[in-house]
Amino acid sequence: MISVEEALARCLALVAPLPPETVPLAEAAGRWMCVPAVATRDQPPFAASAMDGYAVSGNPAPDDTFLVIGEAGAGHAFDGTVGPGQAVRIFTGAPLPRGASRVIIQEDVVREGDRIILRKGLDSATHIRPPGQDFRAGDSLSPRRLRPNDLALLAAMNIPAVQARRKPVVALIATGDELVMPGETPGPDQIIASNGFALKALVEAEGGEARLLPIARDNEAELLTVLSLAEGADLIVTIGGASVGDHDLVGKVAGLEHSFWKLALRPGKPLMAGRLNGVPMLGLPGNPVSAIVCGHLFLLPMVRAMLGDPSPAPQPRKGRLTVDLPANGPRAHYMRARLAPDDGLPGIAPFDRQDSALLSILGQADALLIRPVDAPPCRAGDTVPYLPL
Numbered sequence: 381m382i383s384v385e386e387a388l389a390r391c392l393a394l395v396a397p398l399p400p401e402t403v404p405l406a407e408a409a410g411r412w413m414c415v416p417a418v419a420t421r422d423q424p425p426f427a428a429s430a431m432d433g434y435a436v437s438g439n440p441a442p443d444d445t446f447l448v449i450g451e452a453g454a455g456h457a458f459d460g461t462v463g464p465g466q467a468v469r470i471f472t473g474a475p476l477p478r479g480a481s482r483v484i485i486q487e488d489v490v491r492e493g494d495r496i497i498l499r500k501g502l503d504s505a506t507h508i509r510p511p512g513q514d515f516r517a518g519d520s521l522s523p524r525r526l527r528p529n530d531l532a533l534l535a536a537m538n539i540p541a542v543q544a545r546r547k548p549v550v551a552l553i554a555t556g557d558e559l560v561m562p563g564e565t566p567g568p569d570q571i572i573a574s575n576g577f578a579l580k581a582l583v584e585a586e587g588g589e590a591r592l593l594p595i596a597r598d599n600e601a602e603l604l605t606v607l608s609l610a611e612g613a614d615l616i617v618t619i620g621g622a623s624v625g626d627h628d629l630v631g632k633v634a635g636l637e638h639s640f641w642k643l644a645l646r647p648g649k650p651l652m653a654g655r656l657n658g659v660p661m662l663g664l665p666g667n668p669v670s671a672i673v674c675g676h677l678f679l680l681p682m683v684r685a686m687l688g689d690p691s692p693a694p695q696p697r698k699g700r701l702t703v704d705l706p707a708n709g710p711r712a713h714y715m716r717a718r719l720a721p722d723d724g725l726p727g728i729a730p731f732d733r734q735d736s737a738l739l740s741i742l743g744q745a746d747a748l749l750i751r752p753v754d755a756p757p758c759r760a761g762d763t764v765p766y767l768p769l
């Protein structure tokens with residue numbers, strides 16, 4: 381059996397960044413911008429007032445008096461020059477009038493008709509934002525997954541649309557005679573298909589587009605029919621039917637070229653990956669926790685790689701074990717665990733029950749505690765790697 385690291389490398393070798401498309405800014409949140417965005421203007425484009433007050437020239441002192449000769453507002457420059465003894469009423473964001481060297485905030489001024497007198501103790505700040513203080517024409521924003529804050533910066537740069545990787549379309553196919561959809565009435569030997577819902581949400585939260593296809597029954601004809609509905613997908617993901625049972629048909633389906641089948645992982649041993657008629661394919665195990673853990677470990681990195689993420693692999697963090705653990709066996713164990721915040725490293729403890737059918741435990745978990753292959757026993761207080769969930 382290959383290692384988790386080898387399996388991930390082979391999964392990533394099946395996919396490549398998708399071509400870019402033009403995305404309007406209003407639809408670009410969460411998209412992967414793949415070409416640097418370059419500002420075409422300075423921000424602010426002119427020296428601007430940072431406060432509401434009076435623009436004056438020189439270096440005024442308390443009790444100085446000025447004649448107010450006009451007004452400057454945001455979007456409305458004062459068309460003149462401020463000379464000695466003169467002031468222009470000015471508001472936040474307005475262009476600084478020619479000749480002005482400072483803005484006196486209105487709290488530091490007594491206004492009497494068209495005159496102002498400066499109060500004692502006035503502050504010494506200029507309250508002027510110089511041109512290009514935020515960014516200059518030619519400054520660029522590097523490729524990244526766009527967060528809301530990035531969108532405001534791009535808008536300020538006067539960039540109405542970005543080049544972003546097309547969203548990968550992921551077809552999700554649950555397999556099994558025992559499955560019905562939530563809300564349906566299961567027969568006495570049936571259960572509800574659950575895994576696809578978590579996987580769909582994971583893919584979408586990562587920026588992909590997930591299509592939950594109809595459940596494929598355990599016969600080759602029906603599996604092929606449902607697989608044909610995945611046409612146009614960038615990645616086909618099957619759930620279940622990956623193991624060695626007589627009804628586990630996914631690995632034998634016509635057109636599948638295996639990259640690997642089985643890896644030294646718990647949960648998730650029967651995971652397979654390859655190409656189905658040329659399309660990247662991931663065959664997840666059916667046990668709910670196995671399917672979802674493999675979703676985190678392999679499906680999401682593949683989605684990220686198609687979106688152009690240069691570091692698509694999961695990034696383990698460090699926690700402080702709060703219980704003793706026995707030695708691990710020949711499969712890397714990704715244990716469902718709970719984190720406890722601390723001043724330093726968070727505390728981490730695995731749940732006692734680690735059966736890969738237990739969605740109720742997965743629901744309480746906020747981390748996967750990573751126990752490497754053949755890891756020796758560890759003690760409470762040891763530093764251990766984990767992945768947040």
Ligand SMILES: Nc1nc2c(c(=O)[nH]1)N[C@H]1C(S)=C(S)[C@@H](COP(=O)(O)OP(=O)(O)OC[C@H]3O[C@@H](n4cnc5c(N)ncnc54)[C@H](O)[C@@H]3O)O[C@H]1N2
Binds near residue numbers: 576668
């Ligand atoms: N003799 C062996 N038996 C098994 C082995 C093995 O090595 N030798 N591996 C076990 C491991 S590990 C896993 S994991 C499972 C995976 O098997 P499959 O991928 O073939 O999954 P199924 O048999 O189809 O289903 C397993 C389990 O999960 C339920 N299931 C399936 N799909 C869904 C779904 N969409 N939503 C909710 N639950 C689902 C299914 O009803 C079964 O209970 O094989 C072990 N066996």
Ligand code: MOO
Binds near residue numbers: 645647650736
């Ligand atoms: O290792 Mo299987 O993946 O759940 O139990």
